[in-house]
Amino acid sequence: MKNYHSLLARMNRKSLQVSMKGTGMQNGRRKSHIHGTSLDFADYRIYHPGDDIRQIDWNVYGRTNKPYIKRFQDEKEISVSILLDATSSMKQVPSKWELARELAASLAYITLSHEDRLSFAAVSTKLSFHRKGSVHNKRTFYEIVDMKEQTINESFTQSLISSLSAPSQMIVLITDGLEALSLFEESFKRLKFRNQPIWLIQLLSETEINPHLSGDIQLVDSENGKMVDVSLNNSIKMLYKKRLTQHNQELEILCATHGIRYCQISDKLDIQTIILRELAFTGLVQ
Structure with a gap:
């Protein structure tokens, strides 16, 4: 097992950047537009009959x-x-799968470390849960990193909406984005009505971006498990890379059209670099 001690220690100082202010009903560590009783001073207002007289600032009263x-x-x-x-x-x-789990686990850890409420689902499996608070952060991190749940439904986009079982102020989607764009568009239209910030992190492996195989080979269709005979030469690989690039560009445009923040990363990067540099640069992590 990898040693994540350094990563967890550094993530304790990080938080997710949410464009809307905290509006939850429970206490957390995010500033709300509601004025209350934290130790962070906001402003003054004139005393009105019925206000708690103990809240009067007598120093200001003495001057004014x-x-x-x-x-x-x-x-x-x-x-x-x-x-x-x-x-x-x-x-x-x-x-790619290992990095995807590390990424989801890291974002879950940051969420819980700031006393926020987490809803997690491994889409196309039976694994999902709701937790709140830093008391669960380490256990949740390792539970996601070590998850071994079997896939029971092959489509990410078709299972996406049913996996959102609780209202939230932010949604983070982690996917390779390799399903049909029409399916993503249908899901995005349904997500749009939830009126909340959405991030899509597209995670691809280097072997998918730059395939190194050549000659006559057999590939396994990941969706149905069937063997497919393929003859790979330079022209075929160039055509594949062109189509992949076009697909990714159209996915990014589709995200922008529906107000979804898009970020693409590769498994050539380690999780610490992704969290502390890549996602900080995009504005998801601060």
Whole structure:
């Protein structure tokens, strides 16, 4: 098993950047637009009959001869939904599947470490759960990293909506994005009505981006398990790379059309680089 001690220690200082302010009902570590009783000063307002007289700032009263009340910024939780593509396509390349689990586990860890509420689902498996608070952060991280649930449904896009079992202030989708764009568009249209920030992280393996195989080979169709005879030469590989690039570009445009933040990463990067550099650069992690 990998040693994640350094990664976990550094992620304790990170948080997910959510464009809407915290509006949850429970206390958390995010600043809300609601004024409450945290230790962070917000502003003053004039005293009104019925206000708690203990909140009057007597120093200000002495200077202005007017009773002002200190207002503090309350801290409210947010709810984050993380949906990990666990289809056969994601599991076909071991390095990609391992990194996908590490990525989902890291984002879940950051969420819980800030006392926020997490909804996690490995789409196309039976694994899903809801948790809140830093007391669960390490256990959840290793549970996701070590998950071995069997795929029971092959389609990420068709299972996506049913996997969102709880309302949230942010949705993070982790997928290779290799399903038909029409299926993604249908899912995006349904997600749009939830009116919340959505991130799509497209994770691809280097062997998918730059296939190194050549000659007459047999490939396994990840969706149905059948063997396919393929003759790979330079022209075929160039055509494949062109189509993959076009597919990825159209997926990015589709995300932008539906207000979804898009980020593409490769399994040539390690998880610490992705969390602390790549996702920090995109603005998801701060």
